[in-house]
Amino acid sequence: MLITLEGLDGSGKTTVWEALQDVYPDATFTCEPTDSWYGEAVSRSMADSEADPLAELFLYTADHANHLSETVRPALADGGLVISDRYSDSRFAYQGATIERSDADVQRPLEYVRGIHSAFSRPPDATVYLDLDPQAAAERAGRTDKFERGGYLTAVRDNYERLIDADPGRFRRVDATRAPEDVIARVEEVVADLVDR
Numbered sequence: 001m002l003i004t005l006e007g008l009d010g011s012g013k014t015t016v017w018e019a020l021q022d023v024y025p026d027a028t029f030t031c032e033p034t035d036s037w038y039g040e041a042v043s044r045s046m047a048d049s050e051a052d053p054l055a056e057l058f059l060y061t062a063d064h065a066n067h068l069s070e071t072v073r074p075a076l077a078d079g080g081l082v083i084s085d086r087y088s089d090s091r092f093a094y095q096g097a098t099i100e101r102s103d104a105d106v107q108r109p110l111e112y113v114r115g116i117h118s119a120f121s122r123p124p125d126a127t128v129y130l131d132l133d134p135q136a137a138a139e140r141a142g143r144t145d146k147f148e149r150g151g152y153l154t155a156v157r158d159n160y161e162r163l164i165d166a167d168p169g170r171f172r173r174v175d176a177t178r179a180p181e182d183v184i185a186r187v188e189e190v191v192a193d194l195v196d197r
């Protein structure tokens, strides 16, 4: 089973991802961007405020393709549980917003990014969405790079809401405004329920 953690920067994904490792020691814990050289290329693009939005989308997508073939598909083929801190929905939400706000000649960017993935990707079985307002998210994340400015995160959050509306059965929304221990406890409940199904 593939479970993904999604949400805005600073919503607490990595905090719960680390906590889940104590509960599921045999699971494969992974993330996007990865630490491969594809992920390093993504990091270079993220650090470049002039990066071309379409080029950046394809760097993230290359990293995803490698993540699938090297980590996700083999672990699933072994019957394992895979828990990924960010996955394809991050691309749909973030690059959908980036391209929308750029001068790239792309109609319906979110659908365009989804279409690129549909040919090769493997959708999550379930996605835990850590729901936090953009201002709190930007504050928690320290507004350290071009992705963490309030207006941009509002567009990203709108895209996450569109993804949830389009596939409500896959998403489990968790209130990420609560204290870390409460968020962790709720996510643990949600994941236990998913794994026991």
Ligand SMILES: Nc1ncnc2c1ncn2[C@@H]1O[C@H](COP(=O)(O)OP(=O)(O)OP(=O)(O)O)[C@@H](O)[C@H]1O
Pocket (backbone or CB within 6 Å): 007, 008, 009, 010, 011, 012, 013, 014, 015, 016, 140, 141, 176, 177, 178, 179, 180, 181, 183
């Ligand atoms: N529920 C919470 N309440 C308050 N602060 C939190 C909560 N969860 C995490 N934090 C803090 O917010 C910051 C970001 O948390 P974390 O790295 O887990 O988020 P993230 O969603 O993985 O962020 P990013 O996407 O930017 O990597 C950290 O300083 C963390 O300690």
Ligand SMILES: Cc1cn([C@H]2C[C@H](O)[C@@H](COP(=O)(O)O)O2)c(=O)[nH]c1=O
Pocket (backbone or CB within 6 Å): 009, 032, 033, 046, 060, 086, 087, 090, 091, 092, 094, 095, 147, 148
């Ligand atoms: C996978 C992915 C990530 N991003 C953005 C979101 C964050 O601002 C950064 C790094 O993520 P992290 O959780 O802090 O490691 O990258 C993105 O725009 N598109 C993606 O597909």
